Amino acid sequence: MKKQIAVVLALTTAATMLLAGCGGSKDSSSSSSSSSSSSSEAIQLLNGKPEIDAQMQELAKAYEEETGKAVEVLTIGGNETASSKLKELYQAGEMPDIFVLEANQFENWSGKLVDMSDQQWTEDTDVEYVNEEGTLGFPYMVEACGLAYNADILEKAGVDPTTLTSPEAYKEAFAVLDSKKDELGLKAVVGYNVNATDVGWSSGTHVFGQYLDAGLATDDTTYIDLLNDGGQLDSDRFTAFGEFIGLLNQYTDSDLITGSYDDQVLGFASGKYAFVTQGSWIGATLTGDDKDAYEAAGSFEVGFAPYAFEDGINTILNEPTSFWGCYKDGNVEDAEAFLQWCSEDTAQKMFVENMGFVSPYTDCAYTSDDPFAKPVTEWLAEGKHSTYHTFLKKDGLQDATSVIFQNYAKGQYSSAAEFTEAMQETITSYYANN
Amino acid sequence: MSGNSSKKILAPILLVVGVVSFIAALVIDFMELGYEFRGSLLIIGILGILLGLFTLPTEKYHRNIVNFVFLFPLLFTFGVTVIIPLILGIGYSFTDWDGIMVGNFVGFDNYVKAFQQPSFLYSILLTALFVVINMILVNLVAFLLALLCSSKMKGVGFFRATYFLPNLIGGIVLGYIWQFAFSKALLGLTEKLFDLNYSILSETKFAFWCIIIVYIWQYAGYIMLIYITGLNTVPREVLEASAIDGANAWSTLFQIKIPMIASTITICTFLTLTNAFKMFDVNLSLTGGNGSVQNFMGGSLTNGTEMLALNIYSTAINKNNYALGQAKAVLFFIILAVVSIVQVRVSNKKEVEM
Numbered sequence: 121m122k123k124q125i126a127v128v129l130a131l132t133t134a135a136t137m138l139l140a141g142c143g144g145s146k147d148s149s150s151s152s153s154s155s156s157s158s159s160s161e162a163i164q165l166l167n168g169k170p171e172i173d174a175q176m177q178e179l180a181k182a183y184e185e186e187t188g189k190a191v192e193v194l195t196i197g198g199n200e201t202a203s204s205k206l207k208e209l210y211q212a213g214e215m216p217d218i219f220v221l222e223a224n225q226f227e228n229w230s231g232k233l234v235d236m237s238d239q240q241w242t243e244d245t246d247v248e249y250v251n252e253e254g255t256l257g258f259p260y261m262v263e264a265c266g267l268a269y270n271a272d273i274l275e276k277a278g279v280d281p282t283t284l285t286s287p288e289a290y291k292e293a294f295a296v297l298d299s300k301k302d303e304l305g306l307k308a309v310v311g312y313n314v315n316a317t318d319v320g321w322s323s324g325t326h327v328f329g330q331y332l333d334a335g336l337a338t339d340d341t342t343y344i345d346l347l348n349d350g351g352q353l354d355s356d357r358f359t360a361f362g363e364f365i366g367l368l369n370q371y372t373d374s375d376l377i378t379g380s381y382d383d384q385v386l387g388f389a390s391g392k393y394a395f396v397t398q399g400s401w402i403g404a405t406l407t408g409d410d411k412d413a414y415e416a417a418g419s420f421e422v423g424f425a426p427y428a429f430e431d432g433i434n435t436i437l438n439e440p441t442s443f444w445g446c447y448k449d450g451n452v453e454d455a456e457a458f459l460q461w462c463s464e465d466t467a468q469k470m471f472v473e474n475m476g477f478v479s480p481y482t483d484c485a486y487t488s489d490d491p492f493a494k495p496v497t498e499w500l501a502e503g504k505h506s507t508y509h510t511f512l513k514k515d516g517l518q519d520a521t522s523v524i525f526q527n528y529a530k531g532q533y534s535s536a537a538e539f540t541e542a543m544q545e546t547i548t549s550y551y552a553n554n
Numbered sequence: 555m556s557g558n559s560s561k562k563i564l565a566p567i568l569l570v571v572g573v574v575s576f577i578a579a580l581v582i583d584f585m586e587l588g589y590e591f592r593g594s595l596l597i598i599g600i601l602g603i604l605l606g607l608f609t610l611p612t613e614k615y616h617r618n619i620v621n622f623v624f625l626f627p628l629l630f631t632f633g634v635t636v637i638i639p640l641i642l643g644i645g646y647s648f649t650d651w652d653g654i655m656v657g658n659f660v661g662f663d664n665y666v667k668a669f670q671q672p673s674f675l676y677s678i679l680l681t682a683l684f685v686v687i688n689m690i691l692v693n694l695v696a697f698l699l700a701l702l703c704s705s706k707m708k709g710v711g712f713f714r715a716t717y718f719l720p721n722l723i724g725g726i727v728l729g730y731i732w733q734f735a736f737s738k739a740l741l742g743l744t745e746k747l748f749d750l751n752y753s754i755l756s757e758t759k760f761a762f763w764c765i766i767i768v769y770i771w772q773y774a775g776y777i778m779l780i781y782i783t784g785l786n787t788v789p790r791e792v793l794e795a796s797a798i799d800g801a802n803a804w805s806t807l808f809q810i811k812i813p814m815i816a817s818t819i820t821i822c823t824f825l826t827l828t829n830a831f832k833m834f835d836v837n838l839s840l841t842g843g844n845g846s847v848q849n850f851m852g853g854s855l856t857n858g859t860e861m862l863a864l865n866i867y868s869t870a871i872n873k874n875n876y877a878l879g880q881a882k883a884v885l886f887f888i889i890l891a892v893v894s895i896v897q898v899r900v901s902n903k904k905e906v907e908m
Contacts, residue, residue, distance in 0.1 A: 204871045207653035228654055228874075316856075317755070317842040378737050378753035516873035519844070523856035527846050530752060542854065549853055553671045554873050 162190035163454045166209070168202035168220035168442055170195055171404060175474045182470065183461060191458060202442075203228075217450035218258075218459065222442050223249065223511040226256055234446035239456060241463035244481045249443045257443025258459045261477035264496040265326050265399030265508075266424035266436030273297075273304050273394045273420070284425040285434045287364060294371045297394050304394070308373035311393035313384040314529040315377065316522040322381070323525035324518025326437075327397055327427075329510025331361040334426060335433035336506050344509035351514075351551030353544050357430070362528075362536030362543075364429035368397070369529045377529050386410050391417035395425070399437075403492035404476045423495040426504075438496060438505035440480055520550045565609040572602025600630075640887075647881040652874065664881035672851045674882065676858075677865040680762070681831065684861060687766055688773075688830040693822055695774040700781030701807075714782070717775035725772065729839025732768045736840075758845035758858035765859060768836050773829065777822050784818030785811060817901070824897040831890060834863040843868060862886055 167176050173195040180191035194216060196205045202220045209215055226233065226249060235254025242248055242255055249257025267284075274281055277300050279293045297309045313319045331353075332343045346352045373393065376384055388396040389410035396402070403422075406414045414420075424436045446455045461467055468484045471477045476490035478497060487493055499505055524543050533539040576599030582592040604626060607619045647664055649656045668674050703714045720728065736744070737753035744754045754760035788811055796810050812819075837843060837859070845858020857865065866886060870879030 201871065203874070204653075207876075210654055228652060232654075315756075316844045320842075320844070374751045377751065378756045514873075515875075516868065519868065519872055520856040523844050523846050526756060526844075530756065532846070545854060546856060549672070553667075553673065554869075554875060554878075 161451070162192045163218065163451050163458060164192045164194060164216035165444070165458075166202060166206060166216040166219035167193055167195045170197065172475045175470065178474065179462075179467060179470050182466060183458060186466065187457075187461070189454060189458075215447050215450060217447055217452075217455040218444050219447065220442050221249075221257060221445045223257075223508065224513070224515065226251060226445070229445065232448050234448050234452050234456070236446060236456065236459070239460060241460055241481070244463060244483050246482075247439050247480045249440075249445075256445055257440075258445070258462070259440040259443055259480040260462065260471065261440060261475075262438060262480045262496065262500065263400050263441045264424060264436055264438040264478070264492065264499060264505075265329070266426055266499075268388070268396045268398060268400075268402070268492070269423055269425055270388070270391060270394050271421035271423050272418060273306070273391065276304060277394075281423055281425050285428045286431040287360070287367070287429060288431075290364070290367060290428060294367065298371060305391060306394060307387060307392035309371040309394050310368050310373070311376060311384050311387050311396040312368045312372040312529070313376045313379060313381065313397065314522070314526045315379055315381075316519075316526040317378075319381045319384070320518055320522030322397065322522075324520075324522035325510050325513075326399060327365070327525065328513075328518065328521055329437055329508055330427040330429075331358060332509045332513075333435075333437055333506040334428075335430065335435055338439065338505065338507040340506075341509060344512050347513055347547070351544075351547040351549075353540065353547065355540055355544070358543065359536050359540045361427075361429045362539040364427060365525070365528060365539070366536050372529065377526065382409075386413055389414040389417065391420060400424075400478065400490075400492035400496050403490040406491055407476070407489070419491075422491045424492075424499060435504045435506045436499055437508055437510075438499050439507040441508055441511070514551060514554065516554070517547065517550055520546050561609045561611045565606050565611065567606075568602050568609065569606030572599050572604075572606055575599035576603065600626075643880055644884055646877060647884050649877055651877040651880065653870070653876040660877075664878050665885070667878060668882050668885065672853060673855055673857045673860070674865060674869075676847065676850055676855055677860050677862050680860070681833070681862040684762075684766065684833065685827060685830040688769060689823060689826045691766065692770050692773050692777055692826045692830075693819070695770055696777035696822065697781050699774060699778040700785055703778065704782050704785045714779070717778055719775065720772045721776040723772075725835025726839045728768065728772055729836045732764070732771075732836075733840050736764055755841055756844075758847055761841045761845055761859045765833075765837060765840055768840060769830070769833065772836065773826065777826060780818060780822055780825075781815070784815035788814045820901055824893075824901070828890065828893055828897070831893065832863055833861045834867070837861050837864045838867070862889075 165176075165180075167173065169176075173193070176193045176195065180193050184190050196202050203222070203225055206215075206219055221229070230253065233253070233256045235256065236242065236248075236258065237250075237255040239255070241258070245259055247259045247262065248255050249259070269281055271281070274293075274297075277297050279296060283289050284293060294309050297304070297306065300306075301309070314323050316323070332347065333340075336342070343354060343357065346354060373379075373387065376387075384396065385398065385402045385405050387393050388398075388402070389406050390413040406422075426434050426436055428434070444459065446452060446459070462471075463481055465485075468479055468481060469486050472479055472484065472486040472488045472493075476488045476493070478488070478490075478493055478500070479486070487497070521543065524539070524546050527533065527542065528539045533542060575595050579592045579596035579599055582589050582595070604623050608623055610616075610619065612619075646656070648659060648661060650658050650660050699717055703710055703717070723731075733755065736755050741753055744760075745751060748754060748757070748760065750757065755764055792810060792814070793806065796806055801809065841859040843857050843860030843864045845856070845860075847855040847858040857868075860868070862882075863886070866879050866882045869882060870876045873879075
């Protein structure tokens with residue numbers, strides 16, 4: 121009996137030791153991120169864009185081939201946010217050395233990020249993230265957001281997109297397109313998706329962002345300051361914006377009130393909408409998932425028109441939507457070396473040609489075959505760009521505002537003034553209660 | 555004898571080594587010294603303590619020690635995965651934790667704030683309504699299915715399996731399947747029926763019922779199985795006797811079967827109750843908690859279909875307010891604990907009566 125117990129105990133011990141061994145090995149791999157002592161270990165990068173995971177892995181491989189230093193790319197899943205993933209990793213003591221951050225998240229990590237103002241790459245770009253702690257965000261792409269249009273259809277209908285700089289011009293253009301819907305093969309003039317459940321980020325963050333920034337200089341913070349001061353809206357500007365949204369509601373495809381993002385992009389790729397309320401990021405889908413539809417529709421040219429809800433608005437939002445930050449307690453030296461490499465030739469070629477990004481670096485010599493690369497570069501070159509102050513609004517505000525956008529599309533408000541009133545009430549109570 | 559004397563030496567050595575390495579491991583971890591062997595050290599320590607206890611040359615406490623040694627793995631796991639997070643969570647709810655750092659101790663601020671939020675109060679009410687409706691409907695549907703599936707028809711096993719199947723699909727997947735059904739497949743029908751030009755999932759009152767339908771579809775099969783088991787325990791003699799006395803199917807059901815399975819009904823009622831409270835995955839994937847509500851406590855809301863669990867999640871994750879979410883989670887825990895304690899009390903009473 122005793123012997124048997126002894127055997128069992130011995131076996132259990134062995135098993136636990138084995139388990140402990142496994143735990144130990146995991147520990148050692150993760151601690152590579154927290155200890156800065158050895159430079160031969162891989163640096164880790166948290167990538168917030170699941171759609172470019174494969175390309176990022178290639179980028180890491182290219183870096184390893186060139187310098188012999190490994191980079192491990194962690195990519196978030198389609199359904200999680202980078203910020204919650206990052207907090208999870210932080211709690212587990214497995215912080216990556218480089219991670220993705222949106223503009224409003226820098227404050228959360230205050231004191232934990234590296235000031236990179238001494239880096240070479242800062243001289244080649246002017247859209248890096250800077251605050252009072254220094255240069256904290258490395259820009260890796262520029263994304264543009266305006267009213268994307270199908271240039272071929274506009275040309276056929278005789279609408280000149282460069283004239284779309286006032287509400288009146290839009291009214292006329294939409295009416296013309298609407299009257300020629302059948303001959304142009306359109307389902308609706310605009311593909312404006314207001315599904316609050318799945319695409320709430322589009323109306324709540326990007327479309328709303330037009331109210332905050334359209335037509336303004338990049339350093340103009342009038343409306344975001346007003347918003348962050350207890351959730352105030354400028355009622356004149358917002359009512360004008362509301363009128364414009366009303367116009368979109370009038371000419372949109374009603375299926376998109378509860379439709380999916382995929383439906384919206386596919387509709388645009390197939391030439392069923394003349395305009396779509398998405399930004400340059402759909403370019404990758406046009407040449408990727410929706411390739412067949414896009415080719416069948418004649419691989420049309422695309423462009424951006426401004427959200428001209430007031431006369432003379434002629435800018436689109438055209439800046440990085442997220443940045444890479446460096447963790448202070450991580451492997452700073454290697455991380456900075458990697459970021460410097462990312463701003464240089466080999467990596468820029470991969471960013472532009474494989475990932476379809478528009479480069480934020482002035483010395484980048486490559487152009488992407490992404491359909492939106494050309495219009496984005498043109499708008500940038502002409503200097504007609506505003507920034508994404510929309511990412512500085514209170515966390516999660518888009519969940520509330522997107523419902524109001526949807527209500528408006530459903531016809532719950534009879535006028536722009538009512539829409540403005542409802543929006544103002546929702547935002548004020550959001551700021552007061554959260 | 556020699557065994558005993560060697561034990562006398564071995565036991566204290568093992569105990570001392572165990573305690574020392576256990577404490578050393580904890581110290582290394584708390585001081586963040588970063589030695590990687592601390593995990594192994596902790597386990598060696600625990601094993602040392604256990605072996606030391608086991609070999610203690612005592613007759614009096616030997617049984618207790620053996621009990622402890624065998625219970626230890628479970629208690630340890632329970633402690634690490636349930637008790638410690640619970641205590642930490644309650645602690646965090648009194649601070650301004652943002653998921654990264656604890657800044658200040660704020661007392662009951664988070665709790666006060668939670669109760670001042672109309673959206674949170676709305677979620678509590680909505681969840682209560684959802685629980686009551688579900689408790690009734692799930693049980694009703696499940697009982698009817700059980701009656702059907704306990705008949706002596708051919709192929710009844712197939713039907714049982716079919717009804718049970720939805721329960722095996724994860725809630726998230728299920729939510730997306732039904733989202734497709736409501737916003738694509740059934741779109742034409744519901745648009746005509748309710749005179750809408752969009753999916754019923756975007757109309758708060760309908761969306762709420764959509765969640766209920768999906769939940770019943772998911773859960774009724776499971777409860778049905780319990781009812782079938784209950785119905786099968788009704789003694790054959792009683793049924794035969796009632797048949798001889800001339801009872802028809804209707805009175806057999808109400809006079810014999812239902813009273814005989816009263817305890818099953820209690821169990822099922824509480825199962826559905828606690829589970830409906832914890833509703834999360836279908837809620838998240840079907841509507842995301844969205845929905846416009848006019849005139850609730852003098853204002854309008856945008857979280858018309860958000861149940862309690864989802865409200866906690868979105869407070870912490872989407873609104874980046876971890877401490878407030880944690881406070882709400884503690885309240886949620888209290889509600890569930892009360893319900894569970896009542897459940898245990900009631901079921902115990904029933905058992906005595908039987």
